[in-house]
């Protein structure tokens with residue numbers, strides 16, 4: 001038996017909050033799993049050397065799951081900044097114990113080669129547990145055979161892009177066949193929904209009119225363009241019977257388009273991401289740095305007018321929105337976002353993404369729970385449990401005997417401030433610089449191993465492993 005599997009941990013006086021329950025008990029973990037939950041577990045009844053942590057006055061949540069991140073990401077002529085070491089450390093400090101990363105092969109790449117490349121970046125280099133959504137960017141006999149092989153290796157979800165045509169995007173024939181295969185294999189298909197043709201035409205018109213600043217990014221891909229993508233996916237899902245998951249839904253129009261599909265019987269889940277819940281289009285219009293500062297806030301779909309934000313919070317509270325992820329896509333402001341600096345360049349050349357894997361949970365707690373917009377059960381469900389259920393992470397997202405001992409002791413009394421000077425992500429800026437946080441993860445465990453203590457990373461960056469999925 002290796003050293004890792006003999007670690008035992010007793011968390012006492014915890015207020016345990018899950019997606020359904022709220023009660024006080026002690027939690028005992030051995031051999032990477034939770035083995036006892038009861039009131040008054042005596043340390044004397046535990047294995048010799050058991051560490052005891054008193055959680056009195058704090059909340060105990062199941063480890064949080066971010067089902068939409070990018071770590072290794074060649075994109076728009078550059079590479080995302082984080083490595084698995086930096087991304088997983090940042091995730092854990094922020095209470096996230098499992099990441100699901102998008103594998104994004106280029107159109108000419110073989111799926112198996114891409115799978116091995118992405119897995120190779122994470123394996124042996126991640127502090128937290130991980131899995132993948134397999135990107136489908138082409139369709140032919142070889143791709144199909146390799147996708148079947150990848151599913152047999154435990155990857156139970158695909159990713160398709162209805163946008164980025166010619167780079168990552170699929171055409172309708174490819175989309176149809178990917179969905180049919182997914183239906184046959186019982187795989188969930190995650191999809192980036194925007195109408196690419198409308199975007200390309202609008203971008204060309206804006207650039208022809210000399211509109212090159214970051215603020216035009218949102219204008220080039222408005223809400224109706226996103227809703228058109230969702231409606232398109234819904235039709236294809238309806239015709240193939242595939243189960244789909246709409247990533248990063250940013251606006252009312254897109255949510256309504258998804259709901260229309262769901263009302264026809266389409267099996268669809270709606271994800272939003274923390275930037276859409278907390279930032280609005282005025283950030284992308286920031287005039288600092290000669291009008292370029294808004295580049296920090298360029299992602300696709302874009303952050304929207306404030307009214308959409310209120311709609312998303314309501315849809316989250318109603319549980320119409322299933323999950324809150326990040327779409328963490330970390331690019332530096334200096335040297336990377338600057339690739340789109342006007343007048344020599346333009347907003348279409350700004351690498352897309354807002355680094356956020358570290359602050360999702362605290363921002364959702366601060367702006368959702370602490371303001372009364374959502375309750376604690378919705379918080380846990382949207383940031384952990386629902387992703388585990390949709391993506392087959394059987395032993396994650398719950399606090400129960402037999403579950404993985406992925407636990408977050410959360411201190412709601414803590415006050416902190418977000419800053420790029422102190423964050424653990426590799427990027428040189430934060431989209432939430434100076435924002436106050438109410439609450440933080442004070443102790444975080446991954447399969448029973450303490451990875452964060454007093455809000456500081458104390459783990460090792462080889463502990464994480466590929467999560468088995470069912």
Ligand SMILES: [Zn+2]
Pocket residue numbers: 068069070102327
């Ligand atoms: Zn993404």
